[in-house]
Amino acid sequence: MRIATWNVNSVRARGERIAAWLQRSDADVVALQETKCRDDQFPMELFTELGYEVAHNGTSQWNGVAIASRVGLEDVSTSFGQPAWDEEAGPEARAVAATCGGVRVWSLYVPNGREVDDPHYDYKLRWLERLGVAGREWLSAEPRAPIAFCGDFNVAPQDDDVWDMAAFEGKTHVTKPERDAFTSVLNAGFSDVVRPHTPGPGVYTFWDYQGLSFPKRKGMRIDFVLASPELAGRVTGATVDREERKGKGPSDHAPVIVDLD
DNA sequence: ATGGTAGTCCCACTA
Numbered sequence: 001m002r003i004a005t006w007n008v009n010s011v012r013a014r015g016e017r018i019a020a021w022l023q024r025s026d027a028d029v030v031a032l033q034e035t036k037c038r039d040d041q042f043p044m045e046l047f048t049e050l051g052y053e054v055a056h057n058g059t060s061q062w063n064g065v066a067i068a069s070r071v072g073l074e075d076v077s078t079s080f081g082q083p084a085w086d087e088e089a090g091p092e093a094r095a096v097a098a099t100c101g102g103v104r105v106w107s108l109y110v111p112n113g114r115e116v117d118d119p120h121y122d123y124k125l126r127w128l129e130r131l132g133v134a135g136r137e138w139l140s141a142e143p144r145a146p147i148a149f150c151g152d153f154n155v156a157p158q159d160d161d162v163w164d165m166a167a168f169e170g171k172t173h174v175t176k177p178e179r180d181a182f183t184s185v186l187n188a189g190f191s192d193v194v195r196p197h198t199p200g201p202g203v204y205t206f207w208d209y210q211g212l213s214f215p216k217r218k219g220m221r222i223d224f225v226l227a228s229p230e231l232a233g234r235v236t237g238a239t240v241d242r243e244e245r246k247g248k249g250p251s252d253h254a255p256v257i258v259d260l261d
Numbered sequence: 262a263t264g265g266t267a268g269t270c271c272c273a274c275t276a
Contacts, residue, residue: 009276010268034276036269061269112276154276208276209266252267252276 001071001101001260003029005150005225006244007109007206007253011035011066014251015046021244022050025257028071029100031107031150033253035064042066057096064093065109065151071101080134083126085111094127103231103260104138108151113172121172124154125181132184139189139228146234149190149226152206152253155182157192160200161221173222190226194256197238205240206253214245225258234261 004027008014011032022030035042035058042056053073058064067073077097084091094109110128113121131149138145155178156162168174186192204219213219227235237259245254 013268034268062275114275209268212265249267 001029001103002027002257003031003100003103003105003148003150003225003260004255004257005031005033005107005152005223006255007033007152007223007251009034009036009251009253011064012037012041012043014249015043017244017249017251019046019050021241021255022047022052022068025241025255027255027257029067029069029103029105030255031105031148032066032068033064033107033109033152035066036061037064055096055098057093059093062092063109065096065107067096067098067100067105067107069098069100069105072099074099080106080131082130083123085120085123102146104145104147106147106149106151108149108153110152110154112154113178116170116172116175124172125177128153128155128178128181129184132181132188135185135190135228136188144230145228146231147190147228148231148258149185149224150256152223153182154222155179156220156222157182158200161204163202163204163218163220167218173220185226189228191229191232193225193227193232193235193258194238194240197235198240203240204242204254205256207245209252223253223256225256227258231260235259236261 052068205223207214
């Protein structure tokens with residue numbers, strides 16, 4: 001089975017590329033982030049025509065996450081107890097889960113902290129820490145559960161995960177609290193199953209649209225597949241599809257692909 | 262040549 005995660009930066013603006021990529025990549029399950037639309041605006045036919053079922057969580061032009069699967073899609077959920085930015089409005093559309101081919105897949109779009117002194121930074125930390133707590137609870141109840149946390153974590157956990165640490169002085173994505181919050185998810189029993197197959201430095205999943213970042217290789221590795229122990233043991237390979245960042249109208253993120261036994 | 266982006270509820274905000 002092949003699973004993937006991809007921040008598409010608008011599913012409507014990138015329909016043609018996404019359909020072409022699905023056929024080229026041969027992914028069985030793909031977790032999408034930043035669909036940037038409501039459920040009623042989601043281009044469902046694009047996926048159903050290719051044999052995928054879709055679970056989408058989108059409430060506005062912001063955020064939006066989905067799972068497309070051609071190996072089944074059961075027990076859809078949008079909550080792991082995550083905090084809301086606005087408690088009255090409820091949680092933002094940043095999480096959706098489904099059981100696909102026996103694997104519990106989560107598509108996650110971790111809040112962008114904006115600036116270290118912005119309230120969104122604390123929101124980001126709380127959101128990630130709650131993910132770790134939820135993961136720990138699930139594995140405590142079922143240690144052999146095959147669970148994949150797929151998504152855009154908006155954290156570069158190691159210095160090798162950005163092109164130049166000096167450029168991140170005082171910036172988000174690389175601060176110790178963010179890295180500690182990311183580590184809290186790892187400590188709950190999840191591991192980055194992509195890095196062993198894509199050693200750095202210089203392997204990234206995101207390149208800003210601004211300033212010719214992609215040709216200059218100024219990228220960041222912020223998109224991950226974090227697997228429970230049972231699932232991690234089934235991983236046979238992983239790649240970052242940086243070719244997808246090229247050409248006309250790419251997302252600013254590349255798809256990340258994991259192969260399972 | 263020393264700046265050059267792209268998405269959205271369209272021109273202000275998000276990333």
